[in-house]
Amino acid sequence: MWTFVSPQVNGVSFEEQLKRQEAFKSLCRAAAKGDFEEVYTLVEQNGVDILECADAEGFTALHFAAANGHRNTVRIILQVSPDPAHLARKQTEPQSRQVTPLHLACLRGHTKCVADLLQCVGREAFQLMDAYGRTCGHCAAESGSVALMASLIDLNDIRLLQTKTKRWWLPFHEACYKGDAAMVDTIVKHTIPHLLESTTDEGLSALHLAAHAGHAAVVSLLLLDEATATLLHKSTVREGQTALPCGRGQGPQGGGGRAATARVSC
Numbered sequence: 001m002w003t004f005v006s007p008q009v010n011g012v013s014f015e016e017q018l019k020r021q022e023a024f025k026s027l028c029r030a031a032a033k034g035d036f037e038e039v040y041t042l043v044e045q046n047g048v049d050i051l052e053c054a055d056a057e058g059f060t061a062l063h064f065a066a067a068n069g070h071r072n073t074v075r076i077i078l079q080v081s082p083d084p085a086h087l088a089r090k091q092t093e094p095q096s097r098q099v100t101p102l103h104l105a106c107l108r109g110h111t112k113c114v115a116d117l118l119q120c121v122g123r124e125a126f127q128l129m130d131a132y133g134r135t136c137g138h139c140a141a142e143s144g145s146v147a148l149m150a151s152l153i154d155l156n157d158i159r160l161l162q163t164k165t166k167r168w169w170l171p172f173h174e175a176c177y178k179g180d181a182a183m184v185d186t187i188v189k190h191t192i193p194h195l196l197e198s199t200t201d202e203g204l205s206a207l208h209l210a211a212h213a214g215h216a217a218v219v220s221l222l223l224l225d226e227a228t229a230t231l232l233h234k235s236t237v238r239e240g241q242t243a244l245p246c247g248r249g250q251g252p253q254g255g256g257g258r259a260a261t262a263r264v265s266c
Contacts, residue, residue, distance in 0.1 A: 020046065024053045024061075031061040031077070034070030043080050051081050058092030066101035066117065069110035074101075078120050088120045089128060098131040106136045106152075109145030118155065126156045133165035141171035141187065144180045153190050161191045168201045176206040176222070179215030188225060 023046045030038035039061065043050060054060045065073040078084040091098040102125055105113040114136070118125050129135055137160040140149045149171075152160050161171050172191060175183040184206075188196065199205050210218040 020050070020053075024050060024055075027051075027053075027061045028055070028059070028064050031065040031070070031073050032068050034065070034068065034073050036070070036073040036076045039065075039073055040076050040080065043077075048080055048082055051077060051087060052090075054090075054092075056093070057096040058090075058098075059096065060087065060090055060101075062087055062090070062101045063092065063099075063104060066110065066113050067104035067108060069105070069108060069113055071110075071112045071116060074105075074113050074116050078116065084120050085122070088117050088125075091130070094131060100128050100130070102128060102136050103130055103134070103139050106139035106148065107143055109140075109143035109148050111145065111148045111151060114140075114148060115151070123156070126152075126160060127163075129165075132167070134169075135160070135163050135171075137161060137163060137171040138165060138169065138174050141174035141180075141183055142178055144178065144183060146182050146186050149183060149186055158190055158192060161187060162195060164198070168199065170195065170198055172196060172198070173200060173204075173206050173209055176215070176218050177209040177213055179210065179213055179218050181215075181217040181221050184210075184218050184221055188221075 023042060027039060027042045027046075027050060030036075030042065051061060062074065062077050065077060078088065081087045088101055091100055102114065102117045102121070105117060121128070126135060126137070137149075137152060137156075140152055143149075164170055170191075172184070172187045172195070175187055197205065200209075207219065207222050210222065
C-alpha cells in the first residue's frame with residue numbers, strides 16, 4: 001500500500017495531504033530508479049521534511065535508494081537532509097523486520113552505498129540491529145560480497161564478526177547456511193578460533209547448518225580447515241546429533257531470520 005506516514009499531519013488540509021502523498025510516491029520511485037536529479041527537484045518543491053516520510057511498512061526514499069545501490073541518490077538525500085544520521089538510522093516497521101537503509105545496502109552487496117551510510121552514521125552503525133538482532137555484518141555475510149565483508153572488517157576489525165542475533169547466529173553461521181564458500185573462507189580467516197565453534201540457540205554449529213542445506217563445498221571447507229574440523233563431532237543441544245544426520249535432511253528447521261527484501265522497488 002502507498003499509505004504513508006508524514007511527520008506533519010495536524011493542521012494540513014486533506015487536499016494537501018493527498019498532494020504530499022503523490023509527491024512522496026514520486027520521490028520513492030525516483031529513488032528506486034536512481035534518478036537523483038528528480039529526487040533533488042522533488043525535495044526542492046516539497047521541502048526536506050518529505051525525506052522523513054515513510055510508507056505503511058516504514059520505507060523511506062533513502063531505503064529505496066540504498067537497497068537498489070544508487071550511490072548518487074543516496075548522497076543527494078544525505079546531503080540535503082537536515083539530520084542525515086537520523087535518516088540513515090531509521091528503521092522500517094516491525095512487519096518489515098525493522099531494517100535500516102544500511103541493512104538493505106549490505107544485503108544487496110552495494111559496497112559504495114554502504115561506505116557512504118557508514119560515514120554518515122559513524123561507528124554506531126555497526127551496532128544497528130534489525131528485528132532479529134542482525135547487524136550489517138550478518139547482512140554482508142548473506143550478500144555473498146566478499147569485497148563488502150572485507151571492507152567492513154577493515155573498518156571495524158573482528159568485532160563485526162562477534163555479534164550474535166537473537167537466535168545466537170554469527171555472520172559465520174549466515175555464510176555457512178547460505179553456502180558461500182568464499183565468504184566462509186574470508187570469515188574463518190578473520191574470526192577468533194573459539195567463536196567458530198559457537199552454536200545457535202538450538203545448539204547448531206555452522207557445520208550443522210551447511211550440511212543440512214546441502215552445501216558440499218562449505219562442508220568440505222569446514223572439515224579441511226584445522227580451525228573448524230572439530231565441528232564434525234559437535235552435537236545439537238536438543239537432539240544430541242552430530243552434523244552427519246543433518247546431511248541427510250534431519251537438521252535445522254529455518255534460518256536465523258532473513259532481512260527484509262520486500263518493498264525495495266517501485
